[in-house]
Structures are given as C-alpha cells and as structure tokens.
Amino acid sequence: MTPQISVEDFFAPPVRAAATISPDGTRIAYLAPYEDRLNVWVASLDDESDARRVTADANRSIYAFEWTDDPRWLLYMQDEGGNENWHVFRVDLDDPDSEAVDLTPFPDVRAMFETSAARPGKAIVQMNRRVPELLDVYELDVATGELTLLAENPGDVVGWRTGRNGQLYTSSLTADGDVELFLWQEDSGTMRSIAVYGGTDYPVGINPIEMTPDGTGIWLGSNEGSDRVRLVRVDVETGEETEVDSHPTFDLGGQLGLPSPLILSRRTGELIGARYARERQVIHALDPHFAEVLAKLEALSDGDLGAVSSDESEQRWVVSFIHDRDPGVTFFYDHSTGESRQLFRPFPHLDPAALAPMTPVTIPSRDGLDLHSYLTLPVGVEPVKLPMVLLVHGGPWARDAWGFQPDVQLLANRGYAVLQVNFRGSTGYGKAFVKAAVGEFAGKMHDDLIDAVGWAVDQGYADRDRVAIFGGSYGGYAALVGVTFTPDVFAAAIDYVGISSLANFMRTLPNIARPFLANNWHQFVGNPSDPEQEADMLARSPITYVEKITTPLLVVQGANDSRVVQAESDNLVEALRARGVEVEYMVKADEGHGFLNPDNQKDLYRAVERFLAEHLG
Numbered sequence: 001m002t003p004q005i006s007v008e009d010f011f012a013p014p015v016r017a018a019a020t021i022s023p024d025g026t027r028i029a030y031l032a033p034y035e036d037r038l039n040v041w042v043a044s045l046d047d048e049s050d051a052r053r054v055t056a057d058a059n060r061s062i063y064a065f066e067w068t069d070d071p072r073w074l075l076y077m078q079d080e081g082g083n084e085n086w087h088v089f090r091v092d093l094d095d096p097d098s099e100a101v102d103l104t105p106f107p108d109v110r111a112m113f114e115t116s117a118a119r120p121g122k123a124i125v126q127m128n129r130r131v132p133e134l135l136d137v138y139e140l141d142v143a144t145g146e147l148t149l150l151a152e153n154p155g156d157v158v159g160w161r162t163g164r165n166g167q168l169y170t171s172s173l174t175a176d177g178d179v180e181l182f183l184w185q186e187d188s189g190t191m192r193s194i195a196v197y198g199g200t201d202y203p204v205g206i207n208p209i210e211m212t213p214d215g216t217g218i219w220l221g222s223n224e225g226s227d228r229v230r231l232v233r234v235d236v237e238t239g240e241e242t243e244v245d246s247h248p249t250f251d252l253g254g255q256l257g258l259p260s261p262l263i264l265s266r267r268t269g270e271l272i273g274a275r276y277a278r279e280r281q282v283i284h285a286l287d288p289h290f291a292e293v294l295a296k297l298e299a300l301s302d303g304d305l306g307a308v309s310s311d312e313s314e315q316r317w318v319v320s321f322i323h324d325r326d327p328g329v330t331f332f333y334d335h336s337t338g339e340s341r342q343l344f345r346p347f348p349h350l351d352p353a354a355l356a357p358m359t360p361v362t363i364p365s366r367d368g369l370d371l372h373s374y375l376t377l378p379v380g381v382e383p384v385k386l387p388m389v390l391l392v393h394g395g396p397w398a399r400d401a402w403g404f405q406p407d408v409q410l411l412a413n414r415g416y417a418v419l420q421v422n423f424r425g426s427t428g429y430g431k432a433f434v435k436a437a438v439g440e441f442a443g444k445m446h447d448d449l450i451d452a453v454g455w456a457v458d459q460g461y462a463d464r465d466r467v468a469i470f471g472g473s474y475g476g477y478a479a480l481v482g483v484t485f486t487p488d489v490f491a492a493a494i495d496y497v498g499i500s501s502l503a504n505f506m507r508t509l510p511n512i513a514r515p516f517l518a519n520n521w522h523q524f525v526g527n528p529s530d531p532e533q534e535a536d537m538l539a540r541s542p543i544t545y546v547e548k549i550t551t552p553l554l555v556v557q558g559a560n561d562s563r564v565v566q567a568e569s570d571n572l573v574e575a576l577r578a579r580g581v582e583v584e585y586m587v588k589a590d591e592g593h594g595f596l597n598p599d600n601q602k603d604l605y606r607a608v609e610r611f612l613a614e615h616l617g
Helices: 007-011 288-298 406-413 431-435 444-458 474-485 502-507 531-539 542-548 566-578 598-616
Strands: 017-021 027-034 037-044 064-067 073-078 087-092 111-115 122-131 134-141 147-151 157-162 168-173 179-185 190-197 209-211 217-222 230-235 241-245 262-264 271-277 281-285 304-310 316-322 330-334 340-344 358-364 370-376 386-392 417-421 462-472 492-496 553-558 584-588
Touching (some): 017 064, 087 111, 122 157, 134 157, 157 209, 168 190, 241 271, 271 288, 288 304, 386 474, 462 474, 502 566
Parallel strands (some): 386 417, 386 462
Antiparallel strands (some): 168 179, 179 190, 230 241, 262 271
C-alpha cells in the first residue's frame, strides 16, 4: 500500500489557486494563504517576484473575486461565518497598504455583483436590501461606491443579468410556476416578455443564460422538445428558439466545479465555446480563433480544461485543468508566440502517483436506469472485499464528476473503496432522468444507492459488512435515510449538514429562496403548507424514524447554516440522546452550509478518519 498522507496535507489551503489574467495581459490575480485563510494576491505575469497580497481577511477564506475594467480596482465577495449574506468589497491596487472597502455595508443583506463592458467604471449589484425575499438591481460606481437603483424586483424575478450592451434581462416564475424570460425596459420601468418555458422541466431554473453582444438574442440551455439540454439562441423580439450547438448524448454543462458551460470572448462577448459533460468533459469550439487556441490548450495536460481567462487581445491565456490525481494545475499560454509554461500546482506536496484514479462505472438500477457513477480504489491494495464508503452528493439537482476531491483521496489513501453514484434526480443525464426523482425522496432515489452498494459487493470490490454512507446536504439526508429506512445495509453513517425533517427544512429556508420552490422542492417533495403533503414529507423524513437508528452515526453541522439550519441536526441528536443512543456531534460556530476554513476542514476529516477506522476497520 502507498504511504499514508496526513489529513493536514490533504486539507491544507492551496499554495495558489483560481488565477485569472488582467484585461491588459500583464498581471494575474489569484488566491493564496494568509493567516491560514485564502486571500487575493496580484503579481506580474512575466515576473512574479513582485507578488503581493491585496486583501487581509484572517477570519474566512475568500473565493469570489474579479478584475474590473479599471486596473486600479478589484472586487470580491465575502460573507460572515458562512451565513451567505455576501457583501461586495473593493480593493485599491494602487494603494497596497489601504484596507478593503465594504461597498454594501448593510446588515442581514445579500449582495452579488457582475461587471459589464457597457458600463465602464461600474458594476451591477443584486441586493435584497429593500425586501428580504427579493433581489433588486443597482448600478455601483466602483470608484466612489455610489449605488443607483436600476430596477425594483416586481415580486417574481429569480435573478438579474446584464448584457454586454448594458441591457438588463431576467427570468421569473409565472403564477403557474413556468419560467418566463423578460427584458427590463429602463425608460418605463416595466418588463417585456420574451418567451415562456415549462417550469417543471427546469427545477433549478434555466442555466446557462447569456445575452448576445448586440442584445438581439439570448443564449441558453434548453431541453424543449428534447431530453438533452442543448445550446440555443432565443430571439428577443420573437421568442423564437434556434439551436446553436448540441452533443448527441451529453447535456450542455451539468458538471460541478466548472465555470459556465458557455465560454465567451473577453474582447467581444461573442460565444466561442460550449462545455458538455458526462464521464469526462467535452468542449466544442464555436469560433475559428478559439478552435486554434483550444487545441493548444488541451495539449498542455491530459486533464479536463477548467477555468479559462484571457486578456483583451485573446492572445494571452491563463487556464487550469481538472484531473483526478493532480488538482488544478495552472498554465500560461501565449498564442502569438506559442510560448507556454506551468505557473503552479496548487498542492505541490501531493504526489499524483500516490493518489488514486477515479474510474467511471455504469451501474444498472433495479428498474432499468443507468446510474453513471465513479469508483475510486486504493492504490497498492488488491481490490477485493474492501471496506467501502458510499459518498453521496448534495443538491440533489447536481452531480458527481471526474476530478480531484480531497475527501475521496483521503478515504482511498486509508484503504477504503469510494463509490459516488449519480442517482436519479442528478443533473447532466437528461430531463427524464431528473424527473424520475419526482416523489422519490426516501424511495427510488434511495433504491439507486442501495443498488449501487449491491453492485459493488457483487463485483467483489466491497465487503457487505463494512459499508459506510457519508454525504453532505441532500447527501446528509441520504445518509440519515440509510440508517432509518435501510438500517441493516450500513455499518456506519456520517450526516454532514443534512436534512432530518423535510417539512422543517423547507419552512426554515432563507427568505431569498422561498418564493422559488415550485419547480424543485415543491414539485419533487411537496409543500408543507398543505397538510396532506406535509404528512407525506414527514413519512419521508428520518426524524420520524429515530427509533430505528442503531447504526453508529457522526453528525456535522455549521452553526450559521442558512440552508439546512442547525435545528435539523440538533433535533436529531437530542432525540437520539434522549433514547440513550450515543451519537457523535460536531458543530462549528464559524461555518455555514459546509466547512470552508482549513482548520475546520481538518478537524472534520480527522473525526471522519477516526470514526470510520473504529466502525469499518
């Protein structure tokens, strides 16, 4: 067996990550540690000896940042302790000793921003300052911090976007739950309808969505008349949909951890590429220049192309790659000279040869669906009757994908087989596969997981008596369903920010989410305001069956979680302890829906390592 790699090595912050090139192609901005938290740094692209840190957040890692059109300013977002009430901050790159300025200093308000080529010196900010449930849109003067209201949310807008020509556009829910595309008429303060899509086909809304540079069309992912999500252009005058590109078997996008499936020209805003994902990613070049660039970029690594950024000339590129054993390697490429070089590996202390490959496998469900999954086996160990961890993704309208995951690699390094299943309801595998999950929480969605365990046992990989279930968010719910509905299958379970009561979960969702549940939680599970539906939800909730839990259980929760509130875990743990059942419970006061800070991640996975060793061996 390969040497044991420490939890500290797996969950240390990257030495550098998330690099993007400046508009003029002379600098890169990236994330690197400061006080064990990721902060923003800036360096010259051709001589990184001048690298300097431009933020100083010692409380919580920063992840979302962006160059502005003015080389003086950089913007980033940060919340407080994981509460998801993000603020927009400004960094003055000309004054490295100045502190970042909070441009949205409003308590209990969520703000998000995007820059717009049509509004030099400005950014577009969405904010629920006026009404907690609704996002209005403002223009932010980056230099002065002045906010100007552009549009008030009429009550049903899910989120605002701005086109390259400055046009605001949006999607909203109709009274029947359909998704309607609108243009905002700034002169009259009204919205003009473009097209209506059946909401039940889009449980998490229409994604991706971008306006053409001339403002005459909107590119989006559509499954109208098809099981697959295709790339189409919708005419803003007629609402007519025209296919732009598609893949014969793959959905557009659908892979976690990647930027938008639409790759746009930084210089013109035109569509130059589209991403498709099943077992691995496929990129279609939609522009001759980008086709040349793409061929050169893909030759740099045998991984999947991740984040892509270019300068305004589209000659200088900074790109990262997704790989199962070599995470996030970042390269510079100059198309005008053909020069390329590796900029950094985020985790240089991890040897790819010591890490485990992630293998795509297809598992048949008992009712004939193909469950596209990933199996990771320990290196240097005969893959026969291993202890196994069934790792269940969140969402559930999301998916597992090929790529480096520190939790998967930690488990494989400790000798466990790791199985990740894209159960029905997962995205990326067609409309019918998503809809097969309607009404199937704690039903066929769980059957898929049990069928996957049976497959791994029948294939000889897993020891039936040494299987654990571990998941976060929906995956945490699945873990609790596992120990209540099928208590004899699992030898141990880990519930990480998971749902114990579907009804209480929906009632305590953030204000900003509650108006938009019709096509996801209400369609797939039910509406707790209806007594009959609430009764069915409780029948599918692990909290209802606490007396059946005898499996060793570790529960993990962030105190500031605004999606799955702490009561979801508190109520479960209290009920178990009232019965005299021992349950291990970890709560972090400075975390939300999933742990972000490295010290908390290390604490979590030390506990996971010890817990699984005790109960699986």
